[in-house]
Amino acid sequence: MQDSLFNSTGQSEPGQTVQVAVPKPLRQLFDYLASPQQLARLQPGIRVKVPFGRQQLVGIVVCCTQDSHYARHKLKPISDIIDDTPCFAADTLALLHWVSRYYQHPVGEVFSHALPALLRQGKPASPVTENIWQLSELGQQTDSVTLGRAIKQRQILDYLKQAPSTAQTVDQLNRQWDNWRDAMRRLEEKGLVRQTQQTSIFASTVKPVAKALHNLNLEQQQAVEHIRQAIGKHQAFLLEGITGSGKTEVYMQIIIDVLERGQQVLVLVPEIGLTPQLVERFERHLHTHVAVLHSSMNDNERLNNWLAVQDKNNDTRAQVLIGTRSAVFTPFKNLGLILIDEEHDLSLKQQDGLRYSARDVAIMRAHSANIPIVLGSATPSLETLYNAQQQRYTHLLLKQRAGNAILPDIHLLDVRSQKLEHGLSAQLIQRIRAHLQQGNQALLFLNRRGFAPVLMCYECGWLSHCPRCDAYLTLHQRARRLRCHHCGSETHIPHHCPDCQTDGKQTELNPVGLGTERVEEALINLFPDKTILRIDRDSTRKKGELENKLQQAKEGNIDILLGTQMLAKGHHFPRVTLVGILSADQGLYSADFRASERMGQLILQVAGRAGREQQKGEVLIQTCHPENPLLLDLQHHSYPDFCKDLFIEREQAQLPPYTYHVLIRAEALDENAPIEFLTAAKNTRPVIANKAADNIEIFGPFPAPMARRAGRYRYQMLCQSSHRSDLQQLMHHWLPLIEKLPNRKKVRWSIDVDPQEMF
Numbered sequence: 001m002q003d004s005l006f007n008s009t010g011q012s013e014p015g016q017t018v019q020v021a022v023p024k025p026l027r028q029l030f031d032y033l034a035s036p037q038q039l040a041r042l043q044p045g046i047r048v049k050v051p052f053g054r055q056q057l058v059g060i061v062v063c064c065t066q067d068s069h070y071a072r073h074k075l076k077p078i079s080d081i082i083d084d085t086p087c088f089a090a091d092t093l094a095l096l097h098w099v100s101r102y103y104q105h106p107v108g109e110v111f112s113h114a115l116p117a118l119l120r121q122g123k124p125a126s127p128v129t130e131n132i133w134q135l136s137e138l139g140q141q142t143d144s145v146t147l148g149r150a151i152k153q154r155q156i157l158d159y160l161k162q163a164p165s166t167a168q169t170v171d172q173l174n175r176q177w178d179n180w181r182d183a184m185r186r187l188e189e190k191g192l193v194r195q196t197q198q199t200s201i202f203a204s205t206v207k208p209v210a211k212a213l214h215n216l217n218l219e220q221q222q223a224v225e226h227i228r229q230a231i232g233k234h235q236a237f238l239l240e241g242i243t244g245s246g247k248t249e250v251y252m253q254i255i256i257d258v259l260e261r262g263q264q265v266l267v268l269v270p271e272i273g274l275t276p277q278l279v280e281r282f283e284r285h286l287h288t289h290v291a292v293l294h295s296s297m298n299d300n301e302r303l304n305n306w307l308a309v310q311d312k313n314n315d316t317r318a319q320v321l322i323g324t325r326s327a328v329f330t331p332f333k334n335l336g337l338i339l340i341d342e343e344h345d346l347s348l349k350q351q352d353g354l355r356y357s358a359r360d361v362a363i364m365r366a367h368s369a370n371i372p373i374v375l376g377s378a379t380p381s382l383e384t385l386y387n388a389q390q391q392r393y394t395h396l397l398l399k400q401r402a403g404n405a406i407l408p409d410i411h412l413l414d415v416r417s418q419k420l421e422h423g424l425s426a427q428l429i430q431r432i433r434a435h436l437q438q439g440n441q442a443l444l445f446l447n448r449r450g451f452a453p454v455l456m457c458y459e460c461g462w463l464s465h466c467p468r469c470d471a472y473l474t475l476h477q478r479a480r481r482l483r484c485h486h487c488g489s490e491t492h493i494p495h496h497c498p499d500c501q502t503d504g505k506q507t508e509l510n511p512v513g514l515g516t517e518r519v520e521e522a523l524i525n526l527f528p529d530k531t532i533l534r535i536d537r538d539s540t541r542k543k544g545e546l547e548n549k550l551q552q553a554k555e556g557n558i559d560i561l562l563g564t565q566m567l568a569k570g571h572h573f574p575r576v577t578l579v580g581i582l583s584a585d586q587g588l589y590s591a592d593f594r595a596s597e598r599m600g601q602l603i604l605q606v607a608g609r610a611g612r613e614q615q616k617g618e619v620l621i622q623t624c625h626p627e628n629p630l631l632l633d634l635q636h637h638s639y640p641d642f643c644k645d646l647f648i649e650r651e652q653a654q655l656p657p658y659t660y661h662v663l664i665r666a667e668a669l670d671e672n673a674p675i676e677f678l679t680a681a682k683n684t685r686p687v688i689a690n691k692a693a694d695n696i697e698i699f700g701p702f703p704a705p706m707a708r709r710a711g712r713y714r715y716q717m718l719c720q721s722s723h724r725s726d727l728q729q730l731m732h733h734w735l736p737l738i739e740k741l742p743n744r745k746k747v748r749w750s751i752d753v754d755p756q757e758m759f
């Protein structure tokens with residue numbers, strides 16, 4: 001990963017013009033003048049303030065050069081130098097240049113994306129002081145019951161006890177409760193909680209204690225041994241372990257090994273997986289504070305954590321960073337290992353603006369830093385499996401469940417000719433009853449919230465279309481609203497059919513299909529003496545509600561858990577022995593070729609919730625296609641066979657991972673504008689003087705699967721090639737031409753390299 005722009009890697013040559021990347025959607029660097037005094041202070045990666053039109057922008061110096069293509073008198077001087085030392089070291093700068101080129105995104109915007117918000121605004125790169133709260137010794141020993149009727153105080157104490165050694169910031173507490181300060185003050189007065197002010201919790205960073213984990217099984221030990229041998233050089237690993245096989249224990253052991261060498265570790269996790277409990281688990285195992293970066297932290301916290309990783313002082317530097325996708329850009333002082341958990345998860349891909357895959361950027365980063373990277377998953381993506389087949393990654397398998405847990409039995413329930421009670425077959429209801437009678441929990445999964453996906457008039461056939469999208473308005477019975485899940489439009493439930501005016505109360509307006517709200521209602525009627533808990537985006541809107549509900553579910557006071565994929569991922573419910581998947585069919589016949597892969601991953605994730613401790617679990621999947629070979633593979637827990645079938649499909653259709661995609665999207669209020677723009681773009685396609693150009697196929701323009709969304713018409717054009725580099729070369733020459741098209745201003749358009757969704 002070399003870049004001609006700064007072969008001088010970090011050393012500024014004497015000269016009078018400097019090249020600066022500014023946060024604008026422009027694919028170029030800009031020249032500015034620097035005085036000799038300024039030049040002495042400048043090096044690549046330093047932030048400067050520069051005039052740009054009538055604005056003052058915060059830019060990043062990319063190189064200090066003597067020559068400029070422009071006459072000196074046309075150049076403007078740098079207004080101000082913000083940093084004494086670079087915000088990005090040479091290796092991070094090189095990575096960001098690669099990201100800009102590979103994802104065809106303006107370099108200044110890539111740099112800006114990689115900076116914490118406060119630094120983007122030009123604030124100093126030094127830690128910000130914050131108030132933090134933590135349990136005292138007394139607080140750790142005190143049972144919240146002793147606080148009597150002081151409900152809020154009890155809640156706070158219980159919350160702090162979930163992660164006793166972690167200090168909580170204003171922001172974290174605000175996320176839990178609207179009013180917590182009075183109760184917190186009482187807890188402080190009672191000596192149960194301590195409030196302190198710290199610039200960084202890493203000021204007290206404890207040296208990690210090396211501790212071998214003795215309870216690893218043979219497979220885990222072998223995986224650790226393989227990865228251990230790669231420490232200090234580059235090698236990529238796929239760690240494929242079925243749910244409950246103890247991937248985390250493998251991670252922990254490897255992290256300890258890397259920390260012992262005095263190197264740091266970056267752990268990337270999906271958004272939904274980054275919980276306080278996860279952070280606590282790492283801290284407990286590693287005996288050190290870990291830095292954390294995710295989207296819902298406040299700006300101060302983000303800056304402090306970002307800086308802690310590159311702290312020059314060995315004693316206060318954070319050794320481990322756990323973060324969601326954008327953490328992949330964080331500069332480290334001495335990075336020694338990257339781990340990605342749930343590498344198949346869609347949230348690792350950014351779907352707007354800079355459309356990058358954090359997994360793929362991480363692989364590039366590990367490669368150029370010459371360090372190992374481990375991709376972990378129970379259900380790896382086909383792309384990653386393919387790389388393992390091609391021997392680009394070392395494939396490590398964990399096939400046994402850790403401890404004594406055994407895999408659940410999976411059964412397909414043929415519901416073709418059955419009368420379903422709000423989506424529940426008689427057999428499923430009977431099995432729920434049986435499991436509950438034994439004092440166990442049942443978990444039901446349906447990936448659709450609301451009461452029903454559409455409302456229909458039985459008199460004239462009217463359907464509740466969204467006026468702004470090619471989609472239906474979902475019926476939300478309890479809120480008495482029809483809502484669009486794509487654009488947010490909503491309206492009350494009509495009393496009369498809008499078309500034929502039939503009175504809706506006389507049951508002519510009927511919900512069609514199934515949502516979690518409807519199933520919940522059916523369950524309440526079927527099991528009136530049981531506790532039922534629904535977890536989806538609608539039932540967890542209030543602060544802290546999701547955490548509270550998950551806690552209730554884990555404590556086992558709930559009989560039936562019902563939810564969307566919020567329930568499926570990563571949570572451990574010890575008493576769940578039955579998992580019911582209400583419908584597997586959505587993913588089988590979709591317009592998106594990745595839908596079946598996602599369905600399989602989701603089903604196995606949900607199935608993994610069944611019977612994780614001493615009791616054997618049972619999984620029931622309702623389907624109208626019980627003969628479908630993909631479902632039969634899943635029934636046998638055979639993710640490898642499932643993938644083998646998908647590989648055959650993909651190879652025959654010449655789809656990724658056998659080919660590579662770049663998607664050009666365009667949308668506008670006027671339906672013709674995106675078609676005209678994409679057609680014009682297609683016509684400007686340059687001829688690359690190379691046989692490779694023949695290797696590229698361009699499909700479209702064609703309408704997006706949802707052809708209209710929020711009032712805008714959406715079209716796309718797909719570029720496909722069996723060689724990634726050919727596509728890169730084409731885009732590199734083609735984009736400047738597209739950017740000059742006169743009708744580009746009539747549309748919103750974007751480039752998506754390696755798109756993950758065709759929406």
Ligand SMILES: [Zn+2]
Pocket residue numbers: 457458459460461462497498499500501502
């Ligand atoms: Zn009607």
Ligand SMILES: [Zn+2]
Pocket residue numbers: 466467468469471484485486487488489710
């Ligand atoms: Zn809509």
